[in-house]
Amino acid sequence: MIEKPLLPSLKMGMRSSINVSSEVLSALLETPALHALLDSFSEAIVLCDGDARVRFLNLAAERINRLSRQDVVGLPNTEFFQRSALAFEDFQQAVSRGANSALTRSRDGRMFLTSTQAVPTGAYEKPYSLLIQRDFEGRESQRRTSREAFVPAENNGLGDPQDNALHLSPLLSSIADTGVRAFRRRARLLLLGEPGVGKTAIARHIHRAAGWGDRPFIHVNCGSIPESLFESEMFGYERGAFTGALQGGKRGYIESASGGTLFLDEIGEIPLHVQAKLLKFLEDGSIQSVGSPLSKTVQVQVIAATNKDLRRLVETGEFRADLYYRLAVLPVEIPPLRQHLEDLPVLMDILLIRINRDRQPTLRLSGGCRQRLLNYDYPGNIRELVNIFERLAVLADDEAGEQHLPPELLGLIPPMFSRPATPQRKPEPELEQEPETLAASGDDTGSNLKAHVQRFERQLILQAVQSRGSKRKAAQYLGIDIGTLIRKLQRD
Known part of the structure; x- marks a missing residue:
């Protein structure tokens, strides 16, 4: 069988044949050499003319659809769909919505990825169409095997199904295609959306679809790095830069992404004092490791993502306006699943x-x-x-x-997540009223001053986290370090 890379070449060649009339294409389909070529593909190929009648199907298509070439050539494609061993209803519905791909299922339960591609013919003529069917489960297995050598050990579970849905959904495909075009033109992308919409999957897809699959893709969760270590983790450090530093120093995330993509997830969590240094890197491509007097230039493509309203953070002084405009060359809104x-x-x-x-x-x-x-x-x-x-x-x-099913899906308890995607800033806690409120609501029996203070601290911290949007910013607002804040929250 011919390997898969040849099929895109064939499709590209057919798409570029703009001046080939339908008569010439029809004549080509009668040649034994073309039959032999198409029969050598492992993918199932069905070619229909401008009147949506089947003109050719290769051996793989005969096997998958359990139809012979002699029986279906000349039939309308709708009748081909009805006679096929595959269920084409989902595919036809997807095409009617504007998609060009969908999953089709055989009678024995196997899944196939079916896609369609227009083949332009001469001027004023209806285009031919190319229908391609691939074994979806085999495709998944092959892709999984090819990645086994370099998939991180922590990448377990079901993963993100959006990796595949990007090819099957008209809405997500359009969003991803916009991102890929901008990425190829070296524009910086800012992915916006609620938690869980698949911003990481979109970023990885853009990286691969732009032809950068063999280059580094460094995913940095900005919300998981302690503020005190943020600068050294992002920009690296030299030997002896601080107590506990590695003997040979350490490359930062930016330098590790050299020649590839740096994905800054939860960008709204970057500490304000580090934002100026990140801005300089975005402006001139240079970084300076902690403890080094020298700068170095790094070529990196940056994609950022957040579920926060960065404009609001700019207004409140928690995010630099100049950094926002450097990152948000093309903001890309990823819709929630309910849309x-x-x-x-x-x-x-x-x-x-x-x-x-x-x-x-x-x-x-x-x-x-x-x-x-x-x-x-x-x-x-x-x-x-x-x-x-x-x-x-x-x-x-x-x-x-x-x-x-979980109880929230059955309506037995309310959903854990509230509907609004963008967190609304709440008024600052009125500290002078809290002790009275707390004392009134607490149980005074057997309690002492220390217990009252601990309850008051906990309530105050929770209000600060809610109003500031993160534990790190709450700690900064309250004038304590993040470790103290977490310890007080975990205390009974």
């Missing part, structure tokens, strides 16, 4: 495939369970959907029923 629920069946199928590739017996959804999943609006977005399927994989044997 593209038409993609939910595809996402569910992808998750079932990933569960069943290493599971015996295989998992299926009961009708009631599937309907409950389709009717839910997922305030936690795709991350919540993945969490639900991981739960089903643990609790159910072979069929997941409604009893295996």
Whole structure:
């Protein structure tokens, strides 16, 4: 069989044949040499003319659809879909919505990725169309095997089904394509969206789709780095720069991403004093390690992401305006799952495939369970959907029923996540009123001054975290270090 890289070349060649008339293309389809070439592909290929009639299908298409070439050539594509061993209903619905790909299922349960591509013919002529079918589960397995050597050990679980949904959803495909075009032109992207919408998956897709798959992709979660270490982690440090520094120094995240992509997740959590240094790097590409008098130039493409309203943070002085404009050359809004629920069946199928590739017996959804999943609006977005399927994989044997679903999905308890995506700033706590309120609400029996103080501290810290948006900023506001704040919150 011919390897996969040749198929895109064939498609590109056919798309570039703008001056080839339908008569010439029709004549080419009668040549044995072209038949032999198309029959050598492992992908199933079906070619239809401008009147949507089947003109050719290769051997792989005969095998997958369980139809012979002689029986279907000349038939309308709708009749081909009806006679096929695959269920094309989802594909036809997806095409009617503007998509060019969808998953189709065979009678024995196998999944195929079916995509369509227009083949331009002569002027004023209806274009031919190329239908390509690939074994989706085989494609997943091959991709997984090829990555085994360099997938991080912590990357377990079901992963993000949006990796595949990006190719199947018109909405997500359009968003991703916009990002890829901007990335190729070296524009900086700012990905915006609620927690769990798949900002990391979008960033990785843009990196790969732009042809940078063999280059570094460094994912930095800015919210997980202690403020005191942020500068050294981001820019690196030299030997002896501070107590506890490694003997040979350490490269920072920016230098580690040299020649590739630096993905700054939760960009709104970057400490204010580090923002000036990051701004300088974005302006001239130079960095200076902690403890070094010298600067070095690093070529890096930057993608940033946040679920916060950075404009509001700029207004309150928590984020530099000049840094915002450097990062947000092209803001890209990623919609919550409830705004593209038409993609939910595809996402569910992808998750079932990933569960069943290493599971015996295989998992299926009961009708009631599937309907409950389709009717839910997922305030936690795709991350919540993945969490639900991981739960089903643990609790159910072979069929997941409604009893295996989490209580919030059944309406027994309210959802954990509130609907508004952008956190609203709350008024500062009125400190002079808190002791009275606390004393009135607490249990005075057997309590002492220390207990009152501890309860008051905890309530004050919780209010500061709520109003400031993060524990680090709350600690800064209260004048204590982050470790003290966390310890006081964890204290009974």
